[in-house]
Amino acid sequence: MKYSEKQQEEIVNYAIAHDNDYKATGEKYGISYQQVSAWVRKYNKTSKQTTKKTVKKQENVKKDEPVASSLDILSRRDPYLEAQLEDVKRRLGLIK
Numbered sequence: 001m002k003y004s005e006k007q008q009e010e011i012v013n014y015a016i017a018h019d020n021d022y023k024a025t026g027e028k029y030g031i032s033y034q035q036v037s038a039w040v041r042k043y044n045k046t047s048k049q050t051t052k053k054t055v056k057k058q059e060n061v062k063k064d065e066p067v068a069s070s071l072d073i074l075s076r077r078d079p080y081l082e083a084q085l086e087d088v089k090r091r092l093g094l095i096k
Contacts, residue, residue: 003031011036012043 003011015025015036022036029036089095 008039009043012039015040016043 011025011029011031014028015022018024020040022033022040025036026033086095
């Protein structure tokens with residue numbers, strides 16, 4: 001029987017939550033000890049890779065650069081939209 005990634009993740013989470021008891025997990029879900037073990041190893045490997053990538057991305061961000069707040073970003077003006085607004089006002093006769 002094939003298991004979807006979601007089902008595999010559920011089984012892995014169950015095994016990890018129960019102190020990596022692969023035998024009990026396998027019995028509960030009707031799969032072999034080896035399959036549970038393989039999925040947990042796969043999960044741990046991908047988790048470590050994801051963590052390493054996240055750490056590298058965080059290291060690449062310069063700490064001296066000021067970080068813009070959400071309000072700063074939202075209050076910025078877009079030159080393209082400003083030009084469109086001017087064009088619409090001109091067409092409506094609001095400005096000459």
